[in-house]
Amino acid sequence: MPDVRLASPQGKWILLTTVLGSSMAMLDSTVVNVALPRIGRDLDADLAALQWTVNAYMLTLAGLILLGGSLGDRYGRRKVFVVGVVWFAAASLLCGLAPNAGVLVAARALQGVGGALLTPGSLALIQASFHPDDRGRAVGLWSGFGGIGAAVGPFVGGWLVDGPGWRWVFLLNVPLALVCAPIAVRHVPESGDGRTHTRFDVLGAVLGALALALVTYALIEARSGSLVVAVTAVAGVAAGVAFVSVEKRRPDPMMPLEIFASRQFTAVNLVTLCVYAAFGGFFFLAALQLQVVVGWSALAAGTALLPTTALMLLFSARSGALADRIGPRIPLTVGPLLCAAGMLLMLRVGPDASYLLDVVPALLVLGAGMVTLVAPLTATVLGSVDASRAGLASGINNAAARAAGLIAVAALPLVAGMGEEAYRSPTAFDSAFGRAMVVCAGVLVVGAVVAFTTVRSLPPGCRKPECRTHGAVVAPPLEGERVRKQLS
Incomplete structure (x- = not known):
């Protein structure tokens, strides 16, 4: 039975290292977008290279995150977590030293491998280490700090880009890893689930x-x-x-297809694909729009995007409580429609745009939509399958969201008619950005229709903190792999 108490020194060390580890991966998913214009200028990269700078990371992370969780189960969650942290830091160092766009893209792909190793283990280590009486509060603190990290990520990225330079967006991970890995080795107990008879897929x-x-x-x-x-x-x-x-x-x-026999699970994953495809495309292009077209600095652009994740961090718990009472169908229908409205409001953000009159209203409506849908979406995923498969269901949903964002970043510039050099021309980029926002809004409307027509049953309420307190702008929060009964 896990018996570490949250108030003990060991408990605080465990919380610190898991927060640091998850924050490394989460920050890298949000801060890089802000640095893209400067990266393109310094490395003389075209739009395709900037797309690969984002997508190389998401590709390996989305493709390997389920395998990463299985490796932790087999060889020990702490061991795989530490390997992931060290791997991530080494790849980050290579990103920071990259002499050209090709090396940067390759290093970003390696970063994603490290993220796939450490991301599933972060929450699982908490669930496997803490005494049952303290586990909920520990997960709540982990989720809250992670949400704060997601909220301040674009701000930190902008400050680094305008200050010491874009390379420090990646190099910052190295000192974090030098703190995180030794603490994990010394203070985090090893855990696994004993399923050594299974074969890796x-x-x-x-x-x-x-x-x-x-x-x-x-x-x-x-x-x-x-x-x-x-x-x-x-x-x-x-x-x-x-x-x-x-x-x-x-x-x-790795992904048992029979889990999709649940119509609710299949439906909510279709909604996930629509929602996170739109989010992925939006956050990729919005940071470019604010810098290339509006003319703001990286710091100003990063700070401008704070309202969305801040709203999620502050109000997602209330949204989850409301969904517990009324069921998921209405939130999963209204939420995407609000997000669609927010993206259409972004059509007002052009040259000489006012932050208060043009940008803030769009981001507040978008943030309200995200608040409305993210917690119910996660709760519905976990409630649509047997409790013993909650970890697997969450992992599939998380991977689906990341894959959706990956495809959106690849396809949206093509659909919107962006040329290779579009981000160097404010006029051309502004026109293409407007078309892209309309496409994103349309995808969200499709998600709302899917939710309204297919989400029916009322799942058990998800009162887990990881469902409620999370700045999940890139992918839904992961539910850690269920710890076996003998551990709890």
């Missing part, structure tokens, strides 16, 4: 990541219209079909 992980990579490449490079792009697109679809076939036949699949 390496083939499934490779096929899933390959399908995402090939489709992403085809979308980003589609402007060239070459035969290679067409072949890559077909190969990506084939890899996706092969992934589904492998998962259907394996005795221990």
Whole structure:
């Protein structure tokens, strides 16, 4: 039985290291967008290179996050967490020293591997270490600090870009890791679930990541219209079909397809795909719009985006409580519609835009929509499957959201008609940004329709802090892998 008390010195060390570890990965998912214009200028990179700077990280993270959780179960969550922290820091160092865009993209892909190792283990370590009486409060503190990190991430990124330079967006992870890893080794007890008889679904992980990579490449490079792009697109679809076939036949699949037998689970994942595709596209382009078109500094652009995550951090618990009373259908319908309205309000944000009159109203409406839907979405995912599969369901939902953001960043500039050099021309970028916001709003409306027509049953209320207190602008919060009964 886990017996560490939160008030003990060991309990405080465990909380500190897990917060630091998760914050590293979460911050990197939000602060890099603010640095993109400066990265492009310093490395003479085109729009495709900036897309890959974001997507290389999301690609390996989304493709390997389920495998990362399985590795922790097999070899020990602390061990895999520490490996992930060290790996992430080494890749961050390489990002910070990258001499050109190609090296930066490769280093970002390596960063995603580290993120896939440390992200699932962060919450699982808390659940496996703390005494049952303290576990809920520990998770609440972990979620709250993580939400604060997500909220201040764009601000920190902007300050670093305008101050010491964009490379410190990545280099900052190195000292954090030098604090995090030794504390974990010394103070965090090892844990696993004893399922050493299971086999790793390496083939499934490779096929899933390959399908995402090939489709992403085809979308980003589609402007060239070459035969290679067409072949890559077909190969990506084939890899996706092969992934589904492998998962259907394996005795221990990474993503058991029978979990989608739950109509509620399938429906809420479709909503997740729509919502987080729109979020991914928005946060990628908004930071560029505020700098390229409006003319703000990186710090001003990063600070401008604070209201969305701040609203989520402050009010998601109340939204979750309301959803407990009225059920998920209305929040999952109204939330995306509010987000769609917020993105349409962003059409007012052009040259000489006023922060108070143009930007703030859009972000407040967008933030209200995110508050309305994120907690009920997570609760519905966890309530739509058996409790013993909650960790798996949450992992699939998290991976689906990241994959949706990945595809959106690849496809949205293409759909909106952005050329390779669009971000160097305020006029061209502004026009394409307007089209992109309309597309994002349309995707959100589709998500609202899916929720209204398919989400029916009332799931058990999710009163877990990780459902409620989280700045989940990139992906829904993860529910840690369930600890076996003998540990609790």
